[in-house]
Each structure stands twice: as C-alpha cells, then as structure tokens.
Amino acid sequence: MSATAMPASPRLATWFHVHLVSDSTGETLNTLLKATAARFETAKPLEHVASLVRSHVQLDKVLARIEQAPGLVMYTIVDAGMRRRLEVKCAELQVPAISVLDPLLNAFADYLGLEQTMRAGGQYELDEDYFRRIAAIDYTLAHDDGQMTWDLESAEVVLVGVSRTSKTPTCMYLANRGIKAANVPLVPTSDPPPELPGLRKPLVVGLTASPDRLSSIRASRMTNLAATQDVESYTEQSAVRAEVQKAKRYFASNQWPVIDVTRRSVEETAAKILTLLSARRGGAE
Structure with a gap:
C-alpha cells in the first residue's frame, strides 16, 4: 500500500425537504432556515414555502404537501386550532414540527409579565x-x-x-x-x-x-x-x-x-x- 496520502473524497450533499409554514410573509422562517442550514456544510434543503396560511382550507393544502414530501416543518402560526392540526399531522408522519418563535415569545412573556398579542403579521402593520x-x-x-x-x-x-x-x-x-x-x-x-x-x-x-x-x-x-x-x-x-x-x-x-x-x-x-x-x-x- 502506497504511503502517499490519498486525496479526500468530496462529501456528498444531504438533500432534505423542509416546509416553511407561516400565517405571515414567511421572511422570518426563511432567514432562520438559511442561518441554520449554513451550520451544516453538506445540508441542502429543498424548500416548500407556504405563506399567509390563515384558514383551514389553506392548511389542508399545506398538510397534503407535507404528506407527499415528508420533512422538517418550521412554522409561525398564531391560531391555536391550526397549530394543533399541523402538530398532530407531523406527529403522525413522524417529522419534526418546530414553532420557531415560541422560545423567544415565552422568554419575553416571562420577563415582561405581559400577555402575547395573538395577531398574525403584527410586525407588518402600517404603523x-x-x-x-x-x-x-x-x-x-x-x-x-x-x-x-x-x-x-x-x-x-x-x-x-x-x-x-x-x-x-x-x-x-x-x-x-x-x-x-x-x-x-x-x-x-x-x-x-x-x-x-x-x-x-x-x-x-x-x-x-x-x-x-x-x-x-x-x-x-x-x-x-x-x-x-x-x-x-x-x-x-x-x-x-x-x-x-x-x-x-x-x-x-x-x-x-x-x-x-x-x-x-x-x-x-x-x-x-x-x-x-x-x-x-x-x-x-
């Protein structure tokens, strides 16, 4: 066997489905996905974007897409009933469902001692x-x-x-x-x-x-x-x-x-x- 070091073989990309589900524009999810995926050099997300999802009819279509292409689900949904449906479906498919803002919202609520304003897209108001x-x-x-x-x-x-x-x-x-x-x-x-x-x-x-x-x-x-x-x-x-x-x-x-x-x-x-x-x-x- 030659003592000459063999060149390292290139690492293959790991492609995976990721669903970004938002009742607003989805910009927060997109930014967080890019920041997170950048930490995994070979990870290549196949993005499925669903923005302005504010009705159960719209959610039905999202759930169908997740079932067709199971993968990680990142979401920002305010409505409790829609959140529950999304989480139950993801549990059935055994795919992670991550409410990306919950840790921050909970920390703010605990620190400030205030109730959260349950309003979709509040950051985009004409204020x-x-x-x-x-x-x-x-x-x-x-x-x-x-x-x-x-x-x-x-x-x-x-x-x-x-x-x-x-x-x-x-x-x-x-x-x-x-x-x-x-x-x-x-x-x-x-x-x-x-x-x-x-x-x-x-x-x-x-x-x-x-x-x-x-x-x-x-x-x-x-x-x-x-x-x-x-x-x-x-x-x-x-x-x-x-x-x-x-x-x-x-x-x-x-x-x-x-x-x-x-x-x-x-x-x-x-x-x-x-x-x-x-x-x-x-x-x-």
Missing part, C-alpha cells in the same frame, strides 16, 4: 415604524452615489469609500432597518465633496477593501459591461492600491471609523455600522 422605513428608503435612494451632498447633514449614516466597496447595498440594507443612509464615492480624479468633513449629525463611516479583491471585482464588472474606456486605471492593481491608500489617509484625517469589507457580507457590514451607531447614540445620551 410609525413602517412609515419610518419607507421614509428611510426614499432618502437613501435620493442620496445614493454622491447625490444631494448638500443635504447630507440630515442623514443618520453616511458611507464613504472607493468604487465597489458595497456602499449602495449596505445603505439599502440599513434603510430597510429604518436608517436614513447616504453614500459618497471617492473618485481618484476628483476631490471629495467639501461638505463631508464638516458633518456633525450623521455617523460617517469609511469603507475599504483589499486592492486585489477590488481589482478583481472591478475587472469582472467591466467585462460584464463590455466597457472599453479607462479600464486600466479602474482595474490595474497598482492604481487601485494607490486609490485605497489615499482613501485610508482621508478617513484618518477626519477620524472616521473604518470597516474593511473584504471578507464581510453586506449584512455583517451593516451590523457593525448599527453597533457603531448605537454606541454613538448612547454616548450622546
């Missing part, structure tokens, strides 16, 4: 929070990519960075959380907007990334756009490296916090910004 999110989205769209820099003082967060540092998607994520976010690109051929250093109300955050990573992303973008002009200055590694270093010096001169997005998802970057914003507001209080 003050909803209209704040809509206003934040409108603001962010109007202040994207360096637009309306004269109005940046009204922002809650301003992101500054060179091209392709995820400024726009991060701003949109924050806007969906009700945060008025603007972003300003740093362009090598132009000076930064003069309004930036004087901002006092917004949290200004510099976004940076590895020059190698930026160069690769930019080159891919140019290929997709079939661009032919100024490609070298936009994608060449030495030029990108100089651009990134210049941006870092600018951030430091203004004493702004800096986030390296090279290995961060948009969600992780936004979470860091929300932490900085919370700390800033706490210090102001």
